[in-house]
Amino acid sequence: xxxxxxxxxxxxxxxxxxxxxxxxxxxxxxxxxxxxxxxxxxxxxxxxxxxxxxxxxxxxxxxxxxxxxxxxxxxxxxxxxxxxxxxxxxxxxxxxxxxxxxxxxxxxxxxxxxxxxxxxxxxxxxxxxxxxxxxxxxxxxxxxxxxxxxxxxxxxxxxxxxxxxxxxxxxxxxxxxxxxxxxxxxxxxxxxxxxxxxxxxxxxxxxxxxxxxxxxxxxxxxxxxxxxxxxxxxxxxxxxxxxxxxxxxxxxxxxxxxxxxxxxxxxxxxxxxxxxxxxxxxxxxxxxxxxxxxxxxxxxxxxxxxxxxxxxxxxxxxxxxxxxxxxxxxxxxxxxxxxxxxxxxxxxxxxxxxxxxxxxxxxxxxxxxxxxxxxxxxxxxxxxxxxxxxxxxxxxxxxxxxxxxxxxxxxxxxxxxxxxxxxxxxxxxxxxxxxxxxxxxxxxxxxxxxxxxxxxxxxx
Numbered sequence: 001x002x003x004x005x006x007x008x009x010x011x012x013x014x015x016x017x018x019x020x021x022x023x024x025x026x027x028x029x030x031x032x033x034x035x036x037x038x039x040x041x042x043x044x045x046x047x048x049x050x051x052x053x054x055x056x057x058x059x060x061x062x063x064x065x066x067x068x069x070x071x072x073x074x075x076x077x078x079x080x081x082x083x084x085x086x087x088x089x090x091x092x093x094x095x096x097x098x099x100x101x102x103x104x105x106x107x108x109x110x111x112x113x114x115x116x117x118x119x120x121x122x123x124x125x126x127x128x129x130x131x132x133x134x135x136x137x138x139x140x141x142x143x144x145x146x147x148x149x150x151x152x153x154x155x156x157x158x159x160x161x162x163x164x165x166x167x168x169x170x171x172x173x174x175x176x177x178x179x180x181x182x183x184x185x186x187x188x189x190x191x192x193x194x195x196x197x198x199x200x201x202x203x204x205x206x207x208x209x210x211x212x213x214x215x216x217x218x219x220x221x222x223x224x225x226x227x228x229x230x231x232x233x234x235x236x237x238x239x240x241x242x243x244x245x246x247x248x249x250x251x252x253x254x255x256x257x258x259x260x261x262x263x264x265x266x267x268x269x270x271x272x273x274x275x276x277x278x279x280x281x282x283x284x285x286x287x288x289x290x291x292x293x294x295x296x297x298x299x300x301x302x303x304x305x306x307x308x309x310x311x312x313x314x315x316x317x318x319x320x321x322x323x324x325x326x327x328x329x330x331x332x333x334x335x336x337x338x339x340x341x342x343x344x345x346x347x348x349x350x351x352x353x354x355x356x357x358x359x360x361x362x363x364x365x366x367x368x369x370x371x372x373x374x375x376x377x378x379x380x381x382x383x384x385x386x387x388x389x390x391x392x393x394x395x396x397x398x399x400x401x402x403x404x405x406x407x408x409x410x411x412x413x414x415x416x417x418x419x420x421x422x423x424x425x426x427x428x429x430x431x432x433x434x435x436x437x438x439x440x441x442x443x444x445x446x447x448x449x450x451x452x453x454x455x456x457x458x459x460x
Contacts, residue, residue, distance in 0.1 A: 005023070031406050061392065157198050341364060359392070
């Protein structure tokens with residue numbers, strides 16, 4: 001589960017004079033109500049939900065982009081366009097380091113993983129993985145000072161039969177500012193994790209970032225969601241879709257020729273899918289395929305699921321819906337934008353334990369009542385299992401203490417200087433009987449647009 005995320009010198013998040021970072025935290029506050037919203041292991045109390053508010057261009061999406069940037073960098077390296085992602089408010093930031101760190105709970109322990117990078121130069125400066133202990137002490141797993149070509153391996157990576165291999169791997173990249181050690185240690189290292197117990201934490205942290213942290217933006221065209229391709233999910237999916245007032249009573253998966261689908265995709269998506277198919281086939285041939293593999297692509301007009309069988313066959317399907325008692329099927333292009341958005345969000349309500357979802361613009365295309373219903377449904381689900389949801393939104397109806405705790409409400413405000421500031425409602429000494437949504441819309445907590453006159457009245 002996510003504990004905290006820290007960022008500095010990225011998009012609208014500036015390099016602060018005090019050297020601190022902007023921090024977003026899922027650590028529960030002093031609120032005593034709605035304890036079912038909390039994960040509590042007796043050592044740490046974590047929120048399972050958080051709503052982030054802010055005006056347009058305040059930096060809400062930049063927080064989500066920062067999380068996705070870190071995730072992408074660990075999994076696949078620095079993404080395209082990264083050299084321009086530093087905070088441009090201050091020209092000096094171009095040559096300053098950008099900071100990314102995530103704190104997580106994993107296997108009943110707590111870890112901080114992060115790195116510093118000079119984005120304009122595509123150069124990593126430092127990297128670390130630390131175990132955080134309850135007594136506030138820290139246990140180093142590994143640390144890298146890349147500029148000085150130095151590294152430290154903790155006791156977990158110095159176990160008998162493991163130490164020499166780890167030194168070789170670390171020496172290979174000790175002064176290499178183009179790669180992350182965590183990424184390197186998850187490339188073709190399967191045998192290492194079968195033998196080296198201490199090194200398993202490198203695999204587990206990487207897998208949490210890759211598999212458990214799920215970051216989503218509106219109109220995201222491709223995802224690894226495969227819930228619709230599983231026949232056993234049909235009844236549950238129909239029940240959920242119907243409960244949200246879409247009028248859908250059933251759906252069918254219809255086969256479509258892969259060639260036909262590829263011909264309708266933009267060039268960049270065709271390339272992605274072609275590469276994805278080849279990687280999946282290679283995995284199947286190597287015998288590393290566990291369970292069904294599928295990728296979902298969607299736009300406002302189409303919804304395709306490409307799945308891969310053990311015999312190397314590729315199958316493509318689309319989804320069609322029926323309404324009422326008639327068996328007439330309708331394509332996704334004939335459904336409302338709200339129905340499409342519900343499909344985007346279904347995965348969250350069907351997910352298993354341990355996932356942390358980050359959703360930008362939750363209320364995009366959703367009626368306010370439907371947004372409220374979705375969050376309410378998620379919170380009921382989260383009371384029974386350990387899952388987290390972080391959303392950005394404008395929907396003030398969620399600021400309801402019958403629904404949320406005070407510490408589940410966050411704001412991002414853009415200062416006059418242009419930098420974004422992150423803070424929680426708990427930082428304000430608001431009375432418990434205060435009408436929070438009204439105070440928010442009046443600008444009491446910041447995070448709302450301040451309008452100037454569109455057509456100024458001429459004097460004289």
